[in-house]
Amino acid sequence: MAETLKKNEITEEHQVSESSKPASAGSQALKVKGEGQASGSSTSVQERNFGKSKTPNLTETVYRQLYTRGYQEVMKVAMDEYTWLSELPVLHSLREEATGFGSGIAMSTATATIPMPASDMVSMMMNVTEWEKSFSHIVYGSAVFGTGNALQFLQNEDAAIQNLVGVFTKVQLPTTFEPMWDFDFLRYLKEITPGLYAIVDVSINFFDFTRESNARLSGLIIRENGHDKCEIIWVDTAIVSRPEERVTIYSSIINFGLPISAGHWTSTLLWKQKRQSSAFSKLKISVHESAGPNLLEIAHEMKLFYKECVAQVPDNNMFEVYTTDEDEVRLMGIKSCTPKGNLDLVTCMCITSIEIKDKAPLSVFNFLVKKNLQLLFSSLAGPGMPGQVLEFATDDGSNTITLHRKKIGREYIYYLQEASRGEYCSFVISRPLTEDEVNTFIINGAESVRDLSKEKLRSAAVSGFAIMPNGLGPECGSLVTWVMQLNCDPITDFINSVNAVVNGIYETAEGVKVERSLFACIPFLRSEGNDG
Structure with missing residues (x-):
């Protein structure tokens, strides 16, 4: 079903646009733009380069x-719960029809109250671009594929079916140790009663x-x-085709089904x-009324850059990978990195994942929030300590954007x-900003940041951590993926940094407590570091 597709060739058939939202939930049927009409907004799916699924060769009966x-x-699982x-x-x-019909499929369930109107929730889910952005922690990229005249056929039999979208998506774990999972599926929308979908x-x-x-197979009521x-x-339930002999530190959470x-x-x-x-x-500088949306957009692009660094096949227009899939550490060069004032931006990235045993993800996260900043500023020469100049955060602390600076010469970094x-x-991700950008x-x-090209937003090297639980329970241990900028003496800097981070987490002065040699896969760097 997959075809090779160049950028900007993904069609947007059947996507719901902003203008097609109902005035209020249940007040009218959700409408869909005609086939071939553009959605009217720039989309991340158009900027990505991965396979597109064509209209499947299915009969209307299928x-x-x-x-x-x-x-x-x-619905059977949802009604039981x-x-x-x-x-x-x-x-x-429906319950009478489903009696004796169920196949005993194990499905996970969850419920929540979402602070958005039901009509907006429906429109977001049916617009694949907005869906992808809303679930950027899970979804790497997505595209739509055509479904022919299937929607019209279904509506002739059941007028409550309001939309049908073919979706191709890649689900990503934040690590280079696991490949991305491709899924293509049909997304049906039905209005059960006014205000219930x-x-x-x-x-x-x-x-x-x-x-x-x-x-x-997934359902959202x-x-x-x-x-x-x-x-x-x-x-939700997902079946992943994964060789039994493939064993990584992420195998247990995949077996539990936690990632999706x-x-x-x-x-x-x-x-x-x-x-x-x-x-x-905690403002120590003045901020414009557009500063909040700008910070959210910059931080979103930071995460996309980070996800590209750990992608199974990083964008070859952005990176040159020096290691192989068999290596436990990925080393790659940034093909285009724009100098920013006094910032001597590095042109290499190093990525690896490690297992932190007996340390809960929350404690690891709290440690890395502080440690990441220490690592960033430790490479900057000059007296004085960096200081925080603003905080932009949720009321429950689940998301915090902070800006920090240190004076070097006449300028601030x-x-x-x-x-x-x-x-x-969880993620702890950062990037440099110039004084002009601030x-x-x-x-x-x-x-507005939205006026910038995506290339300019992603021109600065991002660094940071992704933290996942290694199983179930509060003390299940943690899985950490680190994306780090490399400086002039990369191997020394990285070894010292990994030692400092892991030792800090374990609160010990001993060596790195991991079961693998992190650097055995890049001996040529060790030699170069010793020579230099």
């Missing part, structure tokens, strides 16, 4: 069967138990709760919504850091 069985499986749903008269017949994702091969590729909130039930469980999707969505409501505090705390995955985007607000 589209109907996939919808019917996927919807029944999802949440009694208010099973008590709805409109679903009584069901969105069902079902892979074409999900019910084919001889399948050899990844498959997914959305219920209107006032004008500015909605309640959701998320039901219902809880991970809902917690990521809640984090995204809270992040949008961040507020300034700035670093921007975003610390995102989550139950399933003045332009934060203090004066003369320009």
Whole structure:
């Protein structure tokens, strides 16, 4: 089904635009733009270079069967878990139809109240571009594929089916140790009653138990709760085709299904919504009214850069990889890195993942929030200590953007850091900012970051950490992926930094407590470091 696709060639058929949202949840049917019409907004899927799925060669009957069985499986699990749903008269017949029908598929479930109208939630989910951005902790990239006249056929049989989208996506763990997982599936939207919606994702091969590729069945039930909130039930299961002989430090959480469980999707969505409501505090510089949106956009691009660094196949327009897939440390050069004032930006990145035993992800996260800044400023010469000049954070502290600076000569050197705390995955990521950038985007607000090209936003090397739990429970241990800028003596700097970080986490003066030799895979660097 996959085809090679150059950039800017992904079609956007069947995506819902802003103008197609209903005025209020349940007030009218959600409308879809006609086939071939553009969505009217720039999209990340158009900027990525990965396979596009063409319209699958399915009969209308197969589209109907996939919808019917996927919807029944999802709703059966949801009604078993949440009694208010099973008590709805409109679903009584569905329970009778589903009796004896279930295949015993194990599915994770989660529920949450989301601070956005139900209609907005529906539109976000059905617009693949917005869906991808909302779940950037999980989704690396996505595209849509055509479904022919299937929607019209389905609506002739059931007018409550309002939309159908073909989705191709890549799911990414923040590590170079695991490949990305490709999924393609059909996304159906049904309005059960006014203000109550069901969105069902079902892979074409999900019910084919001889399948050899990844498959997914997921359901999202959305219920209107006032004008500015909605309640959701998320039901999810994914089957990943992974060789049994493949064993990495991430194998246990993959076996538990944690990376793409219902809880991970809902917690990521809640984090995204809270992040949008961040507020300034601890200000030591003036900020323009557009500074908040600019900081959110810059930090989002930082995360995309970080995710590209740990991608299975990094963008060859951005990076040149010097190591192989068999190596435990990835070393790669940045092909284009723009000098910024006094900042002597490095042109190499080093990435590895390590297992931190018996240390909970939250304690590791809190340590790395401080340690990351120490590492960044330790390479800058000159007297004086760096200081924080602003904080832009959520009220619960789940996301904090801070700006720090140190004076070197007549200029200030700035670093921007975003610390995102989550139950399933946390990030501590930073990048340098020049004095001109701080003045332009934060203090004066003369320009919007959205007006910049993505290449310019991503021209500065990003560094930082991704932290995931290594299993279930509060003391399950942690999995940490580190993306680090390399300076003039890379191997020495990196060895010392890894030692400092791991020793700090374990609060010991002993050597690195990991079971692997982190640097055995790059002996040529060790030799060069000794020679230099």
